[in-house]
Amino acid sequence: MSSDTQNDNEAVTFADLGLSSKVLSAVSDAGYTTPTPIQAGAIPQALQGKDVLGIAQTGTGKTAAFVLPMITRLEKGRARARMPRTLILEPTRELAAQVEENFVKYGKNHRLNIALLIGGVSFDEQEKKLERGADVLIATPGRLLDHFERGKLLLTGVEILVIDEADRMLDMGFIPDIERICKLIPFTRQTLFFSATMPPEITKLTEQFLHTPVRIEVAKAATTASTVTQRLVKSGSKPWDKRGVLRDLIRAEGDEIKNAIIFCNRKVEVSELFRSLVKHDFDAGALHGDMDQRARMAMLAGFRDGKLKLLVASDVAARGLDIPDVSHVFNYDVPIHSEDYVHRIGRTGRAGRSGKSFTIATRGDTKYVDAIEKLIGKEIEWHDGDLSTLTESDEDHGHRGRGRERAGRGRERGERHPRDEHRARKTRDVSETAEQPSAAVVPAEALEERRNRKEAIKANNAEREPHRDNEQPRGNGRQDRPRRYRDEDEVNTVVGFGDDTPAFMKVAMKV
Template sequence: MTEDFSGLGLSSKVTDAVAAAGYTKPTDIQAKAIPHVLDKKDIIGIAQTGTGKTASFVLPMLTRLESGRARARMPRTLILEPTRELAAQVHENFEKYGKNHRLSVALLIGGVSFEDQNKILDRGADVLIATPGRMLDQFERGRILLTGVEILVIDEADRMLDMGFVPDIERICGLLPPRRQTLFFSATMPPEIEKLTKRFLRDPVKIEVARQSSTAETITQKLIKVGSKPEEKRAALRDQIRAAENLTNAIIFCNRKRDVATLARSLERHGFSVGALHGDMDQKSRMETLDAFKTNKLTLLVASDVAARGLDIPAVSHVFNFDVPVHAEDYIHRIGRTGRAGRSGAAFTLVAPADSKHLDAIVKLIQRDIPWTESATAAPAEEPSEERRGPRRRKSDDGKAEAGKPARPARTSRRGDTRKDDERREEPRRKPDPREAAALGIDENSPFGADGPVPAFLLREVSRPR
């Protein structure tokens, strides 16, 4: 493998930008793929996120695009990504490595106005980065002509399959000129994906990078035993965050999208600087949250694997696995967010009793034991009450929250008890004193108990013979 980027055939503009970004040695996938891309070969690249595969097609594409110019509504290259975050990440790569070029790059993703995207397309885009759905929307509106595409990149093809995008990809490939170069990247090769490659690629060069099965030595890994109740896990996580040494920022991973929002709200109620990243957010909110985390306006970012896949945030000091990942490979990807570029990092995983099977799979994959550490919490702390959080925001008639107005008082019983009905039901009744029962003329084991005097009419009903 070549020792530096200068031996791969890239232009001086590209190698200068790579050097300015601080990279000197190509990764395995970059060293193998870049010469073939420059040679206009179709490629099947089997590589996971984190192997440097984005640069393996961005760098040679920049070199290829130095000659020629884009025409209105006719992009020269097309890159398809399964998620908005990955598409935005590729766009950032073009900005970083293409700073010595004067290329037009268009980003077509949901959550961004059509009007802004149309302005770039009308000027002519050298590079079009898109999610399949938004790309087809623009095509059907007549805003894009695909007859000038010279290079097609299908990235994260197995994710495309999982998300149901394969029919869209098949349709898009049918709209492109047959004499084009196709670069196809996937972490795995299920039968459906293999069928796609046979249909749309011509004599491809297959490049396979070994699956990552080890974790960086710069990462300190610890396991924390927790109970199975959500409030116990949240309490353990809060105390672990407070006790963490040298924590500047952290990504917290959940397995389920709904838990991301719940956990973020809980941490916010306890005074943490936190944002959430999940699929139900609109694109503007997602990008604002990411930017706030990258610029240290937020300390904690709660995310799912899907939302965080492909994100490049180099200076993360800690990773917390609120849930043990179901797939062992995801553990490597998660904790790999810290300890990057020679920095030290720490990864803590909360392990509930039901997680033993998934934990065993992780240990088997990374081929090393992960030490246990004592939980920093002695007992689960309760969630902040409404009183401790301050007055609730009550909704007015038009549905908008009115700040500062006190919440409607809790419904009271005749005795003035403001406790919830279910709390009162759970409290055992006091057994009446024998003398008190005798005075009232009822049996001391009466189900009425002694929480107050029994009305006379009720006594008459009880003593009436049947």
């Protein structure tokens, strides 16, 4: 594996990289003149048909590093039905859709057929695009294999394979799918492989699928941008404590927040935090993997266009999303995987801009914080004192007497409503009533009617008592147990059922 690291590209322009005039015109129209280090290093090698291993932190322009040379190479040739010429694999729907947008933007002077295969979209529409022939096929691994197994796709014509965000593919468990896909593609293909980090599993993958690649590494793996101010914020461990700390941070930053992404570890926390922020009159939206694809794209578009100020998201928004001017990132949860911290805060401070990140940490997050600091190679400053300054009252305030809050609902810390005590008393009264016998809540008239009915039955049985001597014992060991009889004209209603008494229980017993 050869090495080619380029750190100084101040004098390099896109015109120096060997791109076609049509591509250069589109790049110029997009407002770009100077390539980023990863673009300056990867584009010339990709144009020569070499395998490329690109390693760079998020936000450095990796997408354009493979889109621009691919468009140039696709100017010659034409796609055939169901046989795409190039294939780009992405871990998430959002990343795949974003790559499609890049091809549309930079390929506006070309007549490229682009097919996007992602979940949440009709198979029929995707199949129609494949039938027309795709110059560029952008897909998530699962949906790609679905089309292949349905016999709607052939991969024997793929000339260029791009595996993007490889470390994210590893985290999401897509590596077996990628291995299968690579076996379906011609051995003579060109492979462009991009990743922000290089764990051992990814290194093995590159050795398996890349042939004498050119390594372009423009920054130390798993480093954070120097333009991002990072802070840790202490908090109690209860959800209402963390939500209160987050609201205080947002209010304290005030007008400095142009827009912000708030990351949670779990989808259920995304939903709960989103509802909490909306309830407290914050302009917020939500984004997670269980949402319908159209809703996810609409939410992203609203945030990108400035219609939403806060976006509460899972790690589906942590990789590669092209939102260039995010001012703040808030980690509501400390990420369990330290690499995710790098990607999350990489959503801000992009393209040389400044940004801020705040990570809310509890006592239980200490080992995750230590792992993050070890990965990025430096300590993160505390915003208002570290966890050792967290008092017991800070840890528990808002916890006492908050039954509804413990269930994940109800009011936030420090916002007790006057109706809360009334609701608590009402709940206690209901529980105490439920423990009393049912007769305690029966109207007096009904009780009197029951007593009269019982006395009538007793009197009737007493009148029949002499007939018992003439009866033969049943021979079942219960001869000494008295028997009771009813007259046919007696009201045949069983006490306790009311009007809903089953019919078989209303049949009179005959002597």
